[in-house]
Amino acid sequence: IFDVLVVGGGPAGASAAIYAARKGIKTGMLVETFGGQVMETVGIENMIGTPYTEGPQLMAQVEQHVKAYPVDIMKGQRAKDIRKNDLLEVELENGAVLQAKSIVLALGAKWRNINVPGEDAFRNKGVTYCPHCDGPLFTNKKVAVIGGGNSGIEAAIDLAGLAEHVYVLEFLPELKADQVLQDRLAQLKNVTVLKNVATKEIVGNDEVEGIIYTDRADNSEHRIDLAGVFVQIGLVPNTNWLPETIQTTDRGEIIVDKHGQTSLAGVFAAGDCTDSAYKQIIISMGSGATAALGAFDYLIRN
Numbered sequence: 001i002f003d004v005l006v007v008g009g010g011p012a013g014a015s016a017a018i019y020a021a022r023k024g025i026k027t028g029m030l031v032e033t034f035g036g037q038v039m040e041t042v043g044i045e046n047m048i049g050t051p052y053t054e055g056p057q058l059m060a061q062v063e064q065h066v067k068a069y070p071v072d073i074m075k076g077q078r079a080k081d082i083r084k085n086d087l088l089e090v091e092l093e094n095g096a097v098l099q100a101k102s103i104v105l106a107l108g109a110k111w112r113n114i115n116v117p118g119e120d121a122f123r124n125k126g127v128t129y130c131p132h133c134d135g136p137l138f139t140n141k142k143v144a145v146i147g148g149g150n151s152g153i154e155a156a157i158d159l160a161g162l163a164e165h166v167y168v169l170e171f172l173p174e175l176k177a178d179q180v181l182q183d184r185l186a187q188l189k190n191v192t193v194l195k196n197v198a199t200k201e202i203v204g205n206d207e208v209e210g211i212i213y214t215d216r217a218d219n220s221e222h223r224i225d226l227a228g229v230f231v232q233i234g235l236v237p238n239t240n241w242l243p244e245t246i247q248t249t250d251r252g253e254i255i256v257d258k259h260g261q262t263s264l265a266g267v268f269a270a271g272d273c274t275d276s277a278y279k280q281i282i283i284s285m286g287s288g289a290t291a292a293l294g295a296f297d298y299l300i301r302n
């Protein structure tokens, strides 16, 4: 029986495990893949105190840090249900059940897909979700960014410095990004913004050669020849398996209070799977610490 069972091994989960173990309580960590989204990140320049690092390097150091404490790390396992009997129980996909007095959910998130023909077929052959990782592959080529929210417009500004031309495709009649980003985008000569358009298909042979979209005003169909499509329509939290007793927002983000407590007593949550305002490494590490301290407070009161 664990005092604290952390589910998830990204920055939030690792931070929660270290904070819990430092209280001398029995701490477990259930992780599908250690490192989380950070493993997909190349350059990281916003870890305060570390001017530059890279995702795999940072998470190798984080794993060493966790291993400096007696944390029982169970890798390659997925949780599929949580129940509360006398204790909290986490059921794994392999049928095993882990028992704990408190839980910290640090499940993270994944890129949202556009679900059009060609997206799967051309993934990593021109379809990408990560301008920081793959932007340089499209130097002097034409690319599209799908999505006119903050991440889409940031990506477009970023890519405009490398690509020959950037097309931004927004489904709604208006961009949703902050005005300061829209103003910055408007100054760039090699960017075309297409609003009120629906992406219909990504086409090519071995690699992406074009994108087909529908103008929603008159239903006309258009094709742009290009080499890359950056999908930037948000993140989906990995929370669809949680029971209804753990409340989420309509976007699936776990609702937490300022101690990281969820709607189910003894279950805490941290990082990108929660309704926190921003999704960043340092923020998820901070909320992981909060959730572990919240769990410790819960344990000493119950």
Ligand code: FAD
Pocket: 007, 008, 009, 010, 011, 012, 013, 030, 031, 032, 033, 034, 035, 036, 037, 038, 040, 041, 042, 043, 044, 045, 046, 077, 078, 079, 080, 106, 107, 108, 109, 130, 132, 133, 238, 270, 271, 272, 273, 279, 280, 281, 282, 284
């Ligand atoms: P995640 O990192 O998503 O980790 C989730 C963990 O939960 C994983 O270990 C996963 O295997 C596990 N898990 C999920 N479901 C289950 C389950 N059912 N059972 C067991 N385990 C499960 N942030 C920055 O601050 N700076 C950057 O430069 C930066 N660049 C980024 C670049 C890319 C390409 C991406 C994708 C993200 C970037 N971010 C960056 C954001 C940052 O990576 C996230 O905010 C951070 O990783 C969130 O941490 P997390 O622990 O909440 O979730």
